[in-house]
Amino acid sequence: FMACEDKKDEISPLIGTWEISNLGEYANANCSGALDYTGWAFAQAFGFKITMVIMEDGTGTMTMIFGDEIEEEAPLTWDDSKSQICIMGDCLSYKIDGDSFTIDEPEEAFCSDDNGEETNHDTQSTCETSGNTWNEASCSQMEFTKK
Structure with missing residues:
Protein backbone atom coordinates (compact mmCIF):
# COMPACT_ATOMS: atom_id res chain seq x y z
CA PHE A 1 0.00 0.00 0.00
CA MET A 2 1.11 3.56 -0.76
CA ALA A 3 -0.02 6.41 1.42
CA CYS A 4 -0.72 9.74 -0.17
CA GLU A 5 -0.51 12.80 2.01
CA TYR A 26 12.16 50.78 13.18
CA ALA A 27 14.20 53.88 12.29
CA ASN A 28 11.66 54.65 9.54
CA ALA A 29 7.85 54.72 9.51
CA GLY A 47 6.00 42.90 33.38
CA PHE A 48 4.68 43.49 29.85
CA LYS A 49 3.81 40.21 28.11
CA ILE A 50 1.86 39.21 25.04
CA THR A 51 0.85 35.60 24.52
CA MET A 52 -0.82 34.23 21.39
CA VAL A 53 -2.54 30.87 21.33
CA ILE A 54 -3.03 29.81 17.72
CA MET A 55 -5.45 26.97 16.99
CA GLU A 56 -5.67 24.62 14.04
CA ASP A 57 -9.12 25.93 13.01
CA GLY A 58 -7.80 29.37 12.01
CA THR A 59 -8.71 31.06 15.28
CA GLY A 60 -6.90 31.92 18.48
CA THR A 61 -6.49 34.38 21.33
CA MET A 62 -4.05 37.17 22.07
CA THR A 63 -3.57 38.11 25.71
CA MET A 64 -1.73 41.24 26.85
CA ILE A 65 -0.49 41.31 30.43
CA PHE A 66 0.97 44.31 32.21
CA GLY A 67 2.40 43.39 35.61
CA ASP A 68 -0.04 41.01 37.30
CA GLU A 69 -3.15 42.11 35.42
CA ILE A 70 -4.61 40.92 32.14
CA GLU A 71 -5.07 44.18 30.27
CA GLU A 72 -6.70 42.83 27.15
CA GLU A 73 -7.76 39.53 25.71
CA ALA A 74 -8.65 39.61 22.03
CA PRO A 75 -9.80 36.98 19.55
CA LEU A 76 -7.64 36.48 16.48
CA THR A 77 -7.83 34.71 13.16
CA TRP A 78 -4.97 33.62 10.95
CA ASP A 79 -4.46 32.57 7.36
CA ASP A 80 -1.38 30.56 6.37
CA SER A 81 -1.93 31.20 2.65
CA LYS A 82 -1.72 34.98 3.18
CA SER A 83 0.78 34.83 6.10
CA GLN A 84 -1.56 37.06 8.09
CA ILE A 85 -2.75 37.25 11.66
CA CYS A 86 -5.85 39.40 12.23
CA ILE A 87 -6.53 40.78 15.70
CA MET A 88 -9.93 42.43 16.10
CA GLY A 89 -10.10 42.95 12.32
CA ASP A 90 -6.62 44.50 12.03
CA CYS A 91 -4.61 42.19 9.77
CA LEU A 92 -0.81 42.12 9.90
CA SER A 93 1.63 39.99 7.94
CA TYR A 94 3.93 37.60 9.78
CA LYS A 95 7.24 36.02 8.81
CA ILE A 96 7.92 32.66 10.44
CA ASP A 97 11.44 31.32 10.93
CA GLY A 98 11.70 28.04 12.87
CA ASP A 99 10.48 28.55 16.44
CA SER A 100 9.90 32.29 16.06
CA PHE A 101 7.91 34.70 13.95
CA THR A 102 7.88 38.47 13.53
CA ILE A 103 5.07 40.93 12.84
CA ASP A 104 5.69 44.46 11.54
CA GLU A 105 3.11 46.93 12.82
CA PRO A 106 3.01 50.27 10.99
CA GLU A 107 1.11 53.10 12.70
CA GLU A 108 -0.10 56.24 10.96
CA ALA A 109 0.61 59.66 12.47
CA PHE A 110 -2.11 60.85 14.84
CA CYS A 111 -3.02 63.59 17.29
CA SER A 112 -3.75 62.84 20.96
CA ASP A 113 -5.08 64.94 23.82
CA ASP A 114 -3.86 65.10 27.45
CA ASN A 115 -5.76 61.88 28.24
CA GLY A 116 -4.01 59.99 25.44
CA GLU A 117 -7.24 59.88 23.42
CA GLU A 118 -6.97 60.28 19.66
CA THR A 119 -8.48 63.53 18.34
CA ASN A 120 -9.83 64.36 14.87
CA HIS A 121 -6.97 66.77 13.99
CA ASP A 122 -5.25 65.44 10.89
CA THR A 123 -2.25 67.77 10.61
CA GLN A 124 0.56 68.52 13.02
CA SER A 125 -0.19 72.27 13.00
CA THR A 126 -3.93 71.97 13.80
CA CYS A 127 -3.12 69.36 16.45
CA GLU A 128 -0.47 71.42 18.25
CA THR A 129 -2.43 74.70 17.86
CA SER A 130 -5.22 73.01 19.84
CA GLY A 131 -2.74 72.17 22.62
CA ASN A 132 -2.56 68.49 21.75
CA THR A 133 0.37 66.17 21.00
CA TRP A 134 1.30 65.09 17.46
CA ASN A 135 2.53 61.49 17.23
CA GLU A 136 4.65 60.85 14.14
CA ALA A 137 4.00 57.80 11.98
CA SER A 138 6.04 54.84 13.17
CA CYS A 139 6.57 51.13 12.70
CA SER A 140 7.37 48.55 15.35
CA GLN A 141 8.31 44.89 15.10
CA MET A 142 7.18 42.22 17.55
CA GLU A 143 9.00 38.90 17.73
CA PHE A 144 7.28 35.85 19.19
CA THR A 145 8.92 32.60 20.29
CA LYS A 146 7.12 29.25 20.52
CA LYS A 147 6.56 27.94 24.06
Whole structure:
Protein backbone atom coordinates (compact mmCIF):
# COMPACT_ATOMS: atom_id res chain seq x y z
CA PHE A 1 0.00 0.00 0.00
CA MET A 2 1.11 3.56 -0.76
CA ALA A 3 -0.02 6.41 1.42
CA CYS A 4 -0.72 9.74 -0.17
CA GLU A 5 -0.51 12.80 2.01
CA ASP A 6 -2.93 15.57 1.25
CA LYS A 7 -1.35 19.04 1.30
CA LYS A 8 -4.23 20.48 3.33
CA ASP A 9 -3.64 17.92 6.07
CA GLU A 10 -0.22 19.40 6.83
CA ILE A 11 -0.15 21.06 10.21
CA SER A 12 0.90 24.71 10.12
CA PRO A 13 4.06 25.54 12.10
CA LEU A 14 2.09 28.54 13.45
CA ILE A 15 -0.20 26.35 15.59
CA GLY A 16 0.73 26.50 19.26
CA THR A 17 1.43 28.96 22.08
CA TRP A 18 3.72 31.92 21.41
CA GLU A 19 5.12 34.56 23.74
CA ILE A 20 6.56 37.94 22.83
CA SER A 21 10.36 37.73 23.03
CA ASN A 22 11.44 41.06 21.53
CA LEU A 23 9.97 44.41 20.58
CA GLY A 24 11.70 46.98 18.41
CA GLU A 25 11.02 50.31 16.78
CA TYR A 26 12.16 50.78 13.18
CA ALA A 27 14.20 53.88 12.29
CA ASN A 28 11.66 54.65 9.54
CA ALA A 29 7.85 54.72 9.51
CA ASN A 30 7.80 52.48 6.39
CA CYS A 31 9.16 49.55 8.47
CA SER A 32 12.73 49.88 7.19
CA GLY A 33 16.08 50.76 8.69
CA ALA A 34 17.67 49.71 11.95
CA LEU A 35 15.58 48.39 14.84
CA ASP A 36 15.88 50.06 18.25
CA TYR A 37 15.12 47.63 21.09
CA THR A 38 15.51 50.04 24.05
CA GLY A 39 11.75 50.09 24.69
CA TRP A 40 11.72 46.29 25.13
CA ALA A 41 13.87 46.38 28.28
CA PHE A 42 11.56 49.05 29.69
CA ALA A 43 8.46 47.02 28.84
CA GLN A 44 9.94 43.88 30.45
CA ALA A 45 10.76 45.78 33.64
CA PHE A 46 7.04 46.51 34.01
CA GLY A 47 6.00 42.90 33.38
CA PHE A 48 4.68 43.49 29.85
CA LYS A 49 3.81 40.21 28.11
CA ILE A 50 1.86 39.21 25.04
CA THR A 51 0.85 35.60 24.52
CA MET A 52 -0.82 34.23 21.39
CA VAL A 53 -2.54 30.87 21.33
CA ILE A 54 -3.03 29.81 17.72
CA MET A 55 -5.45 26.97 16.99
CA GLU A 56 -5.67 24.62 14.04
CA ASP A 57 -9.12 25.93 13.01
CA GLY A 58 -7.80 29.37 12.01
CA THR A 59 -8.71 31.06 15.28
CA GLY A 60 -6.90 31.92 18.48
CA THR A 61 -6.49 34.38 21.33
CA MET A 62 -4.05 37.17 22.07
CA THR A 63 -3.57 38.11 25.71
CA MET A 64 -1.73 41.24 26.85
CA ILE A 65 -0.49 41.31 30.43
CA PHE A 66 0.97 44.31 32.21
CA GLY A 67 2.40 43.39 35.61
CA ASP A 68 -0.04 41.01 37.30
CA GLU A 69 -3.15 42.11 35.42
CA ILE A 70 -4.61 40.92 32.14
CA GLU A 71 -5.07 44.18 30.27
CA GLU A 72 -6.70 42.83 27.15
CA GLU A 73 -7.76 39.53 25.71
CA ALA A 74 -8.65 39.61 22.03
CA PRO A 75 -9.80 36.98 19.55
CA LEU A 76 -7.64 36.48 16.48
CA THR A 77 -7.83 34.71 13.16
CA TRP A 78 -4.97 33.62 10.95
CA ASP A 79 -4.46 32.57 7.36
CA ASP A 80 -1.38 30.56 6.37
CA SER A 81 -1.93 31.20 2.65
CA LYS A 82 -1.72 34.98 3.18
CA SER A 83 0.78 34.83 6.10
CA GLN A 84 -1.56 37.06 8.09
CA ILE A 85 -2.75 37.25 11.66
CA CYS A 86 -5.85 39.40 12.23
CA ILE A 87 -6.53 40.78 15.70
CA MET A 88 -9.93 42.43 16.10
CA GLY A 89 -10.10 42.95 12.32
CA ASP A 90 -6.62 44.50 12.03
CA CYS A 91 -4.61 42.19 9.77
CA LEU A 92 -0.81 42.12 9.90
CA SER A 93 1.63 39.99 7.94
CA TYR A 94 3.93 37.60 9.78
CA LYS A 95 7.24 36.02 8.81
CA ILE A 96 7.92 32.66 10.44
CA ASP A 97 11.44 31.32 10.93
CA GLY A 98 11.70 28.04 12.87
CA ASP A 99 10.48 28.55 16.44
CA SER A 100 9.90 32.29 16.06
CA PHE A 101 7.91 34.70 13.95
CA THR A 102 7.88 38.47 13.53
CA ILE A 103 5.07 40.93 12.84
CA ASP A 104 5.69 44.46 11.54
CA GLU A 105 3.11 46.93 12.82
CA PRO A 106 3.01 50.27 10.99
CA GLU A 107 1.11 53.10 12.70
CA GLU A 108 -0.10 56.24 10.96
CA ALA A 109 0.61 59.66 12.47
CA PHE A 110 -2.11 60.85 14.84
CA CYS A 111 -3.02 63.59 17.29
CA SER A 112 -3.75 62.84 20.96
CA ASP A 113 -5.08 64.94 23.82
CA ASP A 114 -3.86 65.10 27.45
CA ASN A 115 -5.76 61.88 28.24
CA GLY A 116 -4.01 59.99 25.44
CA GLU A 117 -7.24 59.88 23.42
CA GLU A 118 -6.97 60.28 19.66
CA THR A 119 -8.48 63.53 18.34
CA ASN A 120 -9.83 64.36 14.87
CA HIS A 121 -6.97 66.77 13.99
CA ASP A 122 -5.25 65.44 10.89
CA THR A 123 -2.25 67.77 10.61
CA GLN A 124 0.56 68.52 13.02
CA SER A 125 -0.19 72.27 13.00
CA THR A 126 -3.93 71.97 13.80
CA CYS A 127 -3.12 69.36 16.45
CA GLU A 128 -0.47 71.42 18.25
CA THR A 129 -2.43 74.70 17.86
CA SER A 130 -5.22 73.01 19.84
CA GLY A 131 -2.74 72.17 22.62
CA ASN A 132 -2.56 68.49 21.75
CA THR A 133 0.37 66.17 21.00
CA TRP A 134 1.30 65.09 17.46
CA ASN A 135 2.53 61.49 17.23
CA GLU A 136 4.65 60.85 14.14
CA ALA A 137 4.00 57.80 11.98
CA SER A 138 6.04 54.84 13.17
CA CYS A 139 6.57 51.13 12.70
CA SER A 140 7.37 48.55 15.35
CA GLN A 141 8.31 44.89 15.10
CA MET A 142 7.18 42.22 17.55
CA GLU A 143 9.00 38.90 17.73
CA PHE A 144 7.28 35.85 19.19
CA THR A 145 8.92 32.60 20.29
CA LYS A 146 7.12 29.25 20.52
CA LYS A 147 6.56 27.94 24.06
